[in-house]
Amino acid sequence: MVGPHSLARLVAGRVHYGWVVVAVMFTVILATVGVRAAPGVLIVPLENAFGWSATTISGAISLNILLGGLVGPFGAAFIQRIGLRRTVLASLLLLLLGTGGAAYARAPWELYATWGVLVGIGSGAGMIGLATAVANRWFVARRGLVVGLLTASNASGQLIFLPLLATLAERLGWQSVPWAVALVILALVPLVVLMLAESPGSVGLGPYGAAVEPPIATTTANPFVTAAAGLAKGVRSPDFWLLFLTFAVCGFSTNGLVATHLIPYCMDHGIPEVSAAGLLATMGVFDLFGTTLSGWLTDRYNARILLFWYYGLRGLSLVVLPFTNFDLLSLSIFAVFYGLDWVATVPPTVALTNEVFGKKDAPVIVSWIVCGHQIGGAVAALGGGFMRNATGSYLAAFMASGAACLIASLLVLRIARRPAFAVAE
Numbered sequence: 001m002v003g004p005h006s007l008a009r010l011v012a013g014r015v016h017y018g019w020v021v022v023a024v025m026f027t028v029i030l031a032t033v034g035v036r037a038a039p040g041v042l043i044v045p046l047e048n049a050f051g052w053s054a055t056t057i058s059g060a061i062s063l064n065i066l067l068g069g070l071v072g073p074f075g076a077a078f079i080q081r082i083g084l085r086r087t088v089l090a091s092l093l094l095l096l097l098g099t100g101g102a103a104y105a106r107a108p109w110e111l112y113a114t115w116g117v118l119v120g121i122g123s124g125a126g127m128i129g130l131a132t133a134v135a136n137r138w139f140v141a142r143r144g145l146v147v148g149l150l151t152a153s154n155a156s157g158q159l160i161f162l163p164l165l166a167t168l169a170e171r172l173g174w175q176s177v178p179w180a181v182a183l184v185i186l187a188l189v190p191l192v193v194l195m196l197a198e199s200p201g202s203v204g205l206g207p208y209g210a211a212v213e214p215p216i217a218t219t220t221a222n223p224f225v226t227a228a229a230g231l232a233k234g235v236r237s238p239d240f241w242l243l244f245l246t247f248a249v250c251g252f253s254t255n256g257l258v259a260t261h262l263i264p265y266c267m268d269h270g271i272p273e274v275s276a277a278g279l280l281a282t283m284g285v286f287d288l289f290g291t292t293l294s295g296w297l298t299d300r301y302n303a304r305i306l307l308f309w310y311y312g313l314r315g316l317s318l319v320v321l322p323f324t325n326f327d328l329l330s331l332s333i334f335a336v337f338y339g340l341d342w343v344a345t346v347p348p349t350v351a352l353t354n355e356v357f358g359k360k361d362a363p364v365i366v367s368w369i370v371c372g373h374q375i376g377g378a379v380a381a382l383g384g385g386f387m388r389n390a391t392g393s394y395l396a397a398f399m400a401s402g403a404a405c406l407i408a409s410l411l412v413l414r415i416a417r418r419p420a421f422a423v424a425e
Helices: 004-011 017-041 043-050 054-082 084-102 108-126 128-138 143-156 162-172 176-195 223-235 238-253 258-268 273-298 303-323 328-340 346-357 362-391 395-414
Strands: none
Touching (some): 004 176, 017 043, 017 054, 017 108, 017 128, 017 143, 017 162, 043 258, 054 084, 054 108, 054 128, 054 223, 054 362, 084 128, 084 176, 128 346, 143 273, 143 346, 162 176, 162 273, 223 238, 223 362, 238 395, 258 273, 258 362, 273 303, 303 328, 303 395, 346 362, 362 395
C-alpha cells in the first residue's frame, strides 16, 4: 500500500526521507500561509463591492493574524499529543471550511467568522513552532538550514500567490479568490496522507546526521496544559521577553504592515493592483533565498549579530521608502532588498530559543514567541488601515515600523547572554 513507509524504501540510499518531509511541509506551509494572506488583495475590491471601510476589512485580517499566533503554541502541543500528521490534517480542514465559507460572506461579521476566525485558527499549525518541531525531530545536522527553508515557505506563501489572486479578483470578482485557495487546500490533503511520515523511526530510520533516533518527547498531557507549562517556563526568563518583543517588531514590519498594506499603498500612488501584487511576489521569491541563506549562516555565525543586521537594515529601508519617487524602479529595489530580509530573523531566533530553553521545549516556547510576532502584525494590520483612514496616507505607519526595527536591532544584542534553562541534548 502506498504511503510514507513505501516511499521511504523507494528513496532509500538516494536521499534521507527527512528531506522528503521537509519538501512536503514546505509545500503545505507555502499554501496555508498564502491562504492567510490572501485578504491583502481584497481590501480594495471589498471596499468597492460592499462599501466597507479599510479599517473594517483590516480588522478581519488583524484577527486572522492574531489568532494564527495564539493558536501556534497549542498546535505545537497537539503535535506532541496526537502527532504531526493529524495536526496538519486538522489544520487543513479548518482552512477548507474558512476559505469556502468566505466566498459567501456578505456582511463584515461573516468575513470575521470565516477568514478571521477559521482561517486564523487553521493557519496556526503552519507557524514557526511546526518548522521547529520538524527540524528537531528529523534532523541532528542542518537544523538551521531546515528552519530557514520552512520559514521561507511561511513568508513566501504570503506573497507569491498574490499576483494570481489579484488577477482573479480583477477579472472574475472577489469571490473567485476564496474558491481558488479552497481548491489548493483540498489538493494538499492527499499529499499529506501519502507522504508525511510521523518520525524517522516510523519509516525505519534515524534522524539526518545520526544513526539512531533519539526518544521523541510524547505526552499524554492535555495540550492546553502543555502549552501553558511552556509559557510559564518562558515568562520567567528575561531572554523570553527580549525574543518576544523583538519578534513582535518583526511581525509589525512584515505580515502586518507590508503584506497587508503595500498593495493599497501602491494603489494610492496610481500603481495597478496586479503590479503591486507582483512586487510582493518578488519579495516572496527573494525571501526564499534570503531566509534559506539565513539558516545556513545561523549554523555558522553568532545569531545575535545576524539579528542586529537584519533588523537594522529593515528599519532603514522602511524609513527611506516613503521618500523615494515611489515608482516601479524604487519599489522594485525595495522589493528585492526587503524580500531578502523578510523573515531572515526566524532561523537565528529559533537558534537562540533552542540555546536558552533546549530543543525539547523549544517548539512550544518558540510558538509563544511567535505570538508576539502575530500581535505585532495584528497591530500593524489594524493600525495601518486606521492611519490611512485618518490621514489619507500610510506615511506614519511606515515611519513607526522603521523606528521600531532600529530599536529591535539594539535589543537583540542582549539575548541569551546567560542561558538559564538550556539542557543537554
